[in-house]
Amino acid sequence: MKLLHLVSLLLFASVAADESIETRKILTPSGQEFSLFEGDIIASYEPIASAYGVEFADGLVEKGIMEAPKARGSVPSPSENLWRFKWSQLYELWIIKVYFQPNAYTDTELQFIKSSLRKLQKYTGVIRFKWLDTSPTDGSPFIHIGAFGNDICSSLVGVDRSAYTADGQFMFIGKSCMVEGQIQHEMMHCLGFFHEQSRPDRNAYVTINEENIEAGQEHNFAIAHNIDSRGSPYDYTSVMHYDEYKYSTDPSLKTIDAKGNAVGQRTRISFQDNLQIRYLYQCFSGPRNKQAYTNNRCTEDCKCGWKKKGCKLTTGLDDSAYCKGSLICENNVCMPDKSI
Incomplete structure (x- = not known):
């Protein structure tokens, strides 16, 4: 990242x-x-x-x-x-x-x-x-x-x-x-x-106050x-972001100027954190980028998990082939097969 x-x-x-x-x-x-x-x-x-x-x-x-x-x-x-x-x-x-x-x-x-x-x-x-x-x-x-x-x-x-x-x-x-x-x-x-x-692109979004x-x-x-952030936008809300005062010489002096954005939350992973984990781990063949994920959330290589949307495709294959394990595609969502 x-x-x-x-x-x-x-x-x-x-x-x-x-x-x-x-x-x-x-x-x-x-x-x-x-x-x-x-x-x-x-x-x-x-x-x-x-x-x-x-x-x-x-x-x-x-x-x-x-x-x-x-x-x-x-x-x-x-x-x-x-x-x-x-x-x-x-x-x-x-x-x-x-x-x-x-x-x-x-x-x-x-x-x-x-x-x-x-x-x-x-x-x-x-x-x-x-x-x-x-x-x-x-x-x-x-x-x-x-x-x-x-x-x-x-x-x-x-x-x-x-x-x-x-x-x-x-x-x-x-x-x-x-x-x-x-x-x-x-x-x-x-x-x-x-x-x-x-x-790599952080300097376009935050300023590091080196003197502090x-x-x-x-x-x-x-x-x-x-x-490689795989096309994800810079995320001020990421659970992986430092707070503004990390390693500061004084509690009142910011080491990171986040342009008025709140940074350093530890409540839960952000929306972009979630997506980046998917980009990195969803596909058997390795990581993919944001554009590939946006084009097809679920594929045979990048199967979707429980209650994840995007399995309804038009390739002629059984849509359930795009869901993990025994999950089936129901109304474009991967769900448990109730018949089992």
Whole structure:
């Protein structure tokens, strides 16, 4: 969704090499240590290098914000989406397995997290969460949600190699994260999304007040030049957008001038957030853009989910071929087959 502007690069490069940059370190039960990028993204070389460029990622490594990759190979291009499309498919839906850290939450907290993710599943109609009672032993990828001794809200971007390990891919949901939109925000990172204000066209919609940014935090306002928003318009209402005062030197000074638009909501995913998840995950063959979605919401390759419109086509095929699983097309909507 974002990109790196030359001014941002120069600003980042201008930070003195010996300047102390505040980076919060977090530990997992397995002893892994992570730093945070842009406030809540677990800094991992591959997705950041792919989105922001190798030069930028190497700069983060040099400044101790991120670890160098253990095996430096070719960084995948954004079009390959290698880290975004590793979640397994089952029953013609994207099944994402989720395991919760034992005893990390009260029953009320656990049900709230599940409810927030179920709403994400319901809104988009292209993913489904499967709650696991035990961690998988078959090598299938899964997300491991917990607090892990930290009161933070944080996630990796996309599917990391750790998802295939015995511990799974960690997502940190601390006690202070019990807000529907915040939980959905972290899951959208996990699904492959960066922050809205780092997308390539952001300078046409917001102004970054560099003079108000805390010293050493300038890199968190870089533009991810290689992110493809797939034709979606800039979204001030996105649950992925920073608020106007993020990393401000003073609570009264804005780091982001959003041109009078309210930004930084964490109520729930926005209409455009919803569509972007569909663009990225609905089709078996890979992502599509806004225009392709607008032309045909449902196709044999991009089947529609429960109560989603657009399955009535005029190709001569059974309209139900454009609905997922056993759903049938009824009045242009994919619905359960009542005869079953």
